[in-house]
Amino acid sequence: MSATTLEKLYSELDFAVLSVCKNELMTCLTEPPSWFKHFYPSINKNHQLNQEELPGFLQHFMFDAENHWQRKQPGQLKSGLWVEEAPDGTEWLMEATAVLVEDDRLLLINLTDKDHGTHQKKQQLMRENLLTKEKLELEVHRRTQQIREREEEIAIRLISAAVQRDEETGAHIRRIGLYSAEMAKELGWPMSHVDDIKLAAPMHDIGKIGIPDKILQKPGRLTEDEFAIMKDHSRIGGEMLAGSGISLLNTASIIANYHHEKWDGSGYPDGLKGKEIPEAARIVAIVDVYDALVHERVYKKAFSESKALAIMDEMAQDHLDPDLFAVFLSIIDRIREIKDRNQDEEI
Amino acid sequence: MIQKKICLLGAFSVGKTSLIKRFVESIFSDKYLTTIGVKINKKKLSIADQDINLMIWDLEGEDDYTEINTNYLRGSAGYILVADGTRAKTLDSALSIHKMVQDLLGDIPAVLAINKADIEDQWLISPASINDIDKNLTVIKTSAKSGDNVEELFTTLSQNMVGTK
Ligand SMILES: Nc1nc2c(ncn2[C@@H]2O[C@H](COP(=O)(O)OP(=O)(O)O)[C@@H](O)[C@H]2O)c(=O)[nH]1
Numbered sequence: 352m353s354a355t356t357l358e359k360l361y362s363e364l365d366f367a368v369l370s371v372c373k374n375e376l377m378t379c380l381t382e383p384p385s386w387f388k389h390f391y392p393s394i395n396k397n398h399q400l401n402q403e404e405l406p407g408f409l410q411h412f413m414f415d416a417e418n419h420w421q422r423k424q425p426g427q428l429k430s431g432l433w434v435e436e437a438p439d440g441t442e443w444l445m446e447a448t449a450v451l452v453e454d455d456r457l458l459l460i461n462l463t464d465k466d467h468g469t470h471q472k473k474q475q476l477m478r479e480n481l482l483t484k485e486k487l488e489l490e491v492h493r494r495t496q497q498i499r500e501r502e503e504e505i506a507i508r509l510i511s512a513a514v515q516r517d518e519e520t521g522a523h524i525r526r527i528g529l530y531s532a533e534m535a536k537e538l539g540w541p542m543s544h545v546d547d548i549k550l551a552a553p554m555h556d557i558g559k560i561g562i563p564d565k566i567l568q569k570p571g572r573l574t575e576d577e578f579a580i581m582k583d584h585s586r587i588g589g590e591m592l593a594g595s596g597i598s599l600l601n602t603a604s605i606i607a608n609y610h611h612e613k614w615d616g617s618g619y620p621d622g623l624k625g626k627e628i629p630e631a632a633r634i635v636a637i638v639d640v641y642d643a644l645v646h647e648r649v650y651k652k653a654f655s656e657s658k659a660l661a662i663m664d665e666m667a668q669d670h671l672d673p674d675l676f677a678v679f680l681s682i683i684d685r686i687r688e689i690k691d692r693n694q695d696e697e698i
Numbered sequence: 699m700i701q702k703k704i705c706l707l708g709a710f711s712v713g714k715t716s717l718i719k720r721f722v723e724s725i726f727s728d729k730y731l732t733t734i735g736v737k738i739n740k741k742k743l744s745i746a747d748q749d750i751n752l753m754i755w756d757l758e759g760e761d762d763y764t765e766i767n768t769n770y771l772r773g774s775a776g777y778i779l780v781a782d783g784t785r786a787k788t789l790d791s792a793l794s795i796h797k798m799v800q801d802l803l804g805d806i807p808a809v810l811a812i813n814k815a816d817i818e819d820q821w822l823i824s825p826a827s828i829n830d831i832d833k834n835l836t837v838i839k840t841s842a843k844s845g846d847n848v849e850e851l852f853t854t855l856s857q858n859m860v861g862t863k
């Protein structure tokens with residue numbers, strides 16, 4: 352390729368081509384493109400430039416270029432895009448490339464303004480999309496949270512309505528869920544399961560819907576036959592909640608069915624023993640007893656916390672899971688806080 | 699006159715370019731025009747009778763697809779990290795960039811700007827998470843829009859760089 356062909360090529364590509372000498376002087380090898388004159392009005396072919404006369408960005412790049420040339424490696428090193436303001440106030444997007452051609456250290460500077468427009472538009476669009484995506488994600492998160500809270504509120508109210516004939520209050524139902532969730536958290540359950548038990552535990556007595564008033568609201572002791580019918584509420588609840596394929600309701604079904612099982616196998620409906628009883632049901636058994644003890648019932652006054660825990664300690668021999676009871680004791684501060692914060696919200 | 703290079707670093711659209719424009723040219727625009735490539739701005743400052751010529755490097759912000767070209771950081775005397783108070787993730791980006799630069803350049807002066815203080819009621823970066831930031835990193839709430847604390851941002855960093863603070 353003759354020198355003039357090369358020169359034509361450079362000018363076609365709109366390149367300014369500088370040859371860099373060791374003494375930091377650079378020579379303009381071609382007739383510089385017109386845009387280059389915005390920066391160096393009097394420059395022409397063979398004109399010499401000092402490194403200090405280069406834009407700050409290029410001076411910085413010369414360090415990398417120097418390394419590239421010294422390694423004598425084939426290929427080119429690109430500076431990356433930069434914006435330079437000319438003395439006349441116009442802005443130009445350009446890029447420099449360092450190449451070694453037969454020991455000649457060349458610096459090519461080209462304007463990328465031609466595709467600057469499209470590149471800029473593409474980047475702009477992409478980043479605006481990213482911003483919108485960020486906003487949407489935030490909104491989805493906020494809405495999901497809202498829906499979850501609404502669901503909880505509706506569930507609590509429905510459950511309270513269902514067991515209204517019983518003496519249970521909305522506050523009690525809410526507390527059972529919160530205590531159980533606290534236990535599950537302490538036991539390291541995954542967050543989604545913790546969320547499930549928070550709503551599932553309050554449903555444990557829902558089967559009482561199927562128990563006649565005369566038994567459910569009987570003031571005195573139940574006869575053996577009546578008690579047999581009363582006991583049926585766990586099975587009824589378990590069936591009511593079973594088979595939906597929704598994990599929250601599956602948990603609720605298990606809890607409803609097994610929350611009257613006892614650690615020593617003397618409970619109902621199936622007489623399961625020890626760890627045969629699902630963990631969720633063992634948790635609810637503990638927190639249900641606790642809440643009943645520390646609150647007033649028609650048949651008893653509220654016990655102090657220490658009295659209640661002493662009674663439960665006895666029960667941990669045969670009725671309650673002793674390991675889970677130990678966990679319960681270890682988080683008693685948080686349990687008490689839930690109890691104190693969830694009073695008097697009767698629905 | 700001493701010359702100091704500083705860089706503005708952070709996620710995209712946090713207000714890096716706007717902070718520089720406010721500081722150098724005292725102007726602000728609500729229109730978002732993403733930065734392509736690098737732009738170097740210059741501004742003279744006087745810190746404790748010393749004149750400094752600041753070379754302020756505005757780098758294209760980080761996003762999911764663009765990483766900072768670490769070559770650009772070479773020779774920096776200090777840097778400003780920028781987060782957008784209304785986008786919690788941008789604080790994480792700023793802090794991870796901080797760590798990356800520390801690994802690369804060592805402990806050089808740095809200041810963290812939490813920008814868009816004019817709309818602090820819409821902030822999603824909580825006071826608690828601001829409080830959790832390493833106390834060695836100065837945090838300044840700025841607004842490129844109102845100009846609040848922008849001057850302070852650059853002078854605080856410059857004071858740290860010339861060692862008067
Ligand atoms: N309200 C408000 N908007 C700002 C502020 N600083 C920047 N912006 C806006 O945020 C967007 C991104 O700003 P820009 O400086 O381009 O961010 P960069 O990508 O980090 O350089 C633009 O729309 C600006 O107008 C500020 O302090 N307050």
Ligand SMILES: [Mg+2]
Nearest residue numbers: 714715732733
């Ligand atoms: Mg920018």
